[in-house]
Amino acid sequence: MNGFNTILVVDDDLSIVELLRDFLENDHFHVLTACDASEAWTLFQQNTVHCIVLDIMMPGQDGFALCRRIRKESSVPILFLSARSDDVDKIRGLTLGGDDYIIKNASPGEIVARIKAVLRRVPSQQPMGEKLLVYGRIKINLSAREVKVDGERVVLTPREYELLRLFMEHPRHVFSYDQLLERFWEGVGDRHTIRVHLSRLREKIEPNPNQPQYLINVWGIGYRFEGG
Numbered sequence: 319m320n321g322f323n324t325i326l327v328v329d330d331d332l333s334i335v336e337l338l339r340d341f342l343e344n345d346h347f348h349v350l351t352a353c354d355a356s357e358a359w360t361l362f363q364q365n366t367v368h369c370i371v372l373d374i375m376m377p378g379q380d381g382f383a384l385c386r387r388i389r390k391e392s393s394v395p396i397l398f399l400s401a402r403s404d405d406v407d408k409i410r411g412l413t414l415g416g417d418d419y420i421i422k423n424a425s426p427g428e429i430v431a432r433i434k435a436v437l438r439r440v441p442s443q444q445p446m447g448e449k450l451l452v453y454g455r456i457k458i459n460l461s462a463r464e465v466k467v468d469g470e471r472v473v474l475t476p477r478e479y480e481l482l483r484l485f486m487e488h489p490r491h492v493f494s495y496d497q498l499l500e501r502f503w504e505g506v507g508d509r510h511t512i513r514v515h516l517s518r519l520r521e522k523i524e525p526n527p528n529q530p531q532y533l534i535n536v537w538g539i540g541y542r543f544e545g546g
Contacts, residue, residue, distance in 0.1 A: 373398075385416060397432060400420075488543070516533055
């Protein structure tokens with residue numbers, strides 16, 4: 319499978335880029351490299367990329383800004399690579415749409431293993447033009463922004479859709495009330511705002527909204543998605 323996957327490695331540290339290239343090519347991945355966000359964006363636009371390993375601190379535009387730009391048009395897996403282990407950076411990266419966050423002192427072998435793990439979560443057989451997220455009874459066609467439960471189309475509001483997509487892209491990751499408020503309401507609102515939206519979403523996707531099996535409340539913290 320690896321021979322059909324192209325990995326874009328974006329980092330201004332050439333030693334890291336070359337090391338990752340060697341390990342990935344040894345595992346039969348096709349590797350593209352960029353030293354800044356501008357070069358990475360050009361390569362992303364010109365090639366079919368299956369996964370991006372993205373440094374955060376780079377000259378010019380940082381990795382967070384590039385991730386935000388990519389997420390406006392693609393759900394390609396993004397793994398942040400950073401020298402910083404701060405929870406704040408990790409949370410920000412995942413909230414912006416990153417699929418994983420790796421500290422640079424991780425071994426190249428571990429980084430390759432994390433890339434493979436992310437790629438395994440991406441459906442390998444999809445009709446051309448479709449990008450799907452599937453967990454249990456729920457399927458999201460990201461290309462069409464369409465949600466189906468048990469094969470039946472479910473109509474969601476734009477905010478309900480984006481909430482469900484975030485949770486399904488990060489199964490078992492706990493998103494706090496503050497994170498959700500910041501991402502979807504620009505920090506304006508309270509816990510009740512979130513509970514109301516999640517309650518409405520549960521009504522549409524859960525077999526029994528009073529005993530949810532997908533959108534689980536983590537008492538006093540926030541919510542997580544149980545993907546199965």
